Amino acid sequence: MTFKLNIHAILIIFFLFFQKSYASNSIEDYQSIFIPVSNSQGEMKIAIRSYFSNNQQYYLLVNPITLVTETGKAINFTHRKPLQNNTSNYFTSREIEDIPYLKALRKYSSSPYLIQNYGLTHSDNVKGIFLSIDLCPSVRPFDISFFKKLLEISSKEGNSFPVSLAISGLWILHHQKEFNWLINHKNQLDIIWVNHSFSHPYYKSKPLNENFLLSPKVDMKNEVLMTEKILLQNNQIPSVFFRFPGLVSNELTVKEINKLCLLPIGSDAWLAKGEKPKPGSIVLIHGNGNEPKGINMASKLIENNIKWLPLYKALSL
Incomplete structure (x- = not known):
């Protein structure tokens, strides 16, 4: 008797092995x-x-x-709410x-449902910029030289540098040492862990509407929860933010993310694509070794006198 395992079953096996091997x-x-x-x-x-x-x-x-x-x-x-006098303590x-959280969930799950770059891409009425770095699955080492530049800025200014790391579960699985390096520098890096799915599926030959998390057989709930579990196993706190791999989504995936109480994050300044940041921009670069052009541009950008803000400040509700 023979058995055929699809890619997602294989990934779950890897995940279970990872749980036993690395989780604290x-x-x-x-x-x-x-x-x-x-x-x-x-x-x-x-x-x-x-x-x-x-x-x-x-x-x-x-x-x-x-x-x-x-x-x-x-x-x-x-x-329940605390009892006060004789009033009801039911919510x-x-x-x-x-509450602002629910307003954000409604706002970032409504139409129009763009196939690319749906969600929060820019913040109004702020003078700063938001740095986000994607850590998609990669066989290359991460761009430690860029992260060290962030540490230098942190030391120079005496404040931790705010950065959102859109992290995939498979990147952690294959880069545990680098993941630990990031954790060990959280006193200098104010990290917000953005969920970037577990497997970050991608097929070069497929069109967008059949690619990334729109690929057949993708289990969105598992893609989200498996990455959160890995973070928690390593004493890291998942945020409410989610970045779609490739920034590709549709109405169904947006609503699935919403059901999991997460907010989709895009970008209006993907540096490697030539998009120029301006006040309120969410800058996107890849720190997984796959996009040196974006890293080079970001290295020049951080040398400027820019007010960098944590991603939570991007929500104006």
Whole structure:
């Protein structure tokens, strides 16, 4: 008897091996949820993932105002608001729908559904620029010289350099040493981990509408959750941001990402394509060794007196 394994089954086998070989924390029963909760200070959080680690249940939570994520033991959160006098402590649908996080989820899941570069691509009313670096699967070493330049700027200015790293699970799998290098420099790099899918499928011969995450047999939920698990296993916190591989999407994939409570991030300044950054731009380069042109252009750009901002500041809601 013979068995035929498709590429996604093979990737899952690799993922399970990676879990046992490299993970510092076991992550089990990882589930997508949406539960408004209150912390011990009475502040609302939105739990978007539930999982178990060392036999204790945890949440991945979103601050509904700032959209910054955190993890915490589920037992430390209540599923109601704090009691005040005799008022009801149930969350209402109105107050949930009015929070900035929900407004962003609605805004960045609505039509028109562009096949390329859907989502947040530019921020209005800001004077700074946002740097995003894609780490797609690659056999090449990452561009450590560029990252070291960011460290030099951080040391010179006395502040950590804000950078969004759109990271794929397969890049981590094959570049654990480089991934650890990034983690070890988080005191100088203010890293936001943007989900860039697990496998980042790409077929050179296929048109866009059948390529990347639009390829047949792609399981969007697994592509998202597998990468998040790897980050958590390495004590890193996934953000609410997702970048479509190739910036390619359609209505179905946008809505699937929305159902997983994530916000799609594009770019209006993909440097290697000749797009020029301006105030509010989300700059895109590849730091995986595959795009030296973009790295060279970015190296010159960061020498200018530019105010670099964390990606959370790009949302004006």
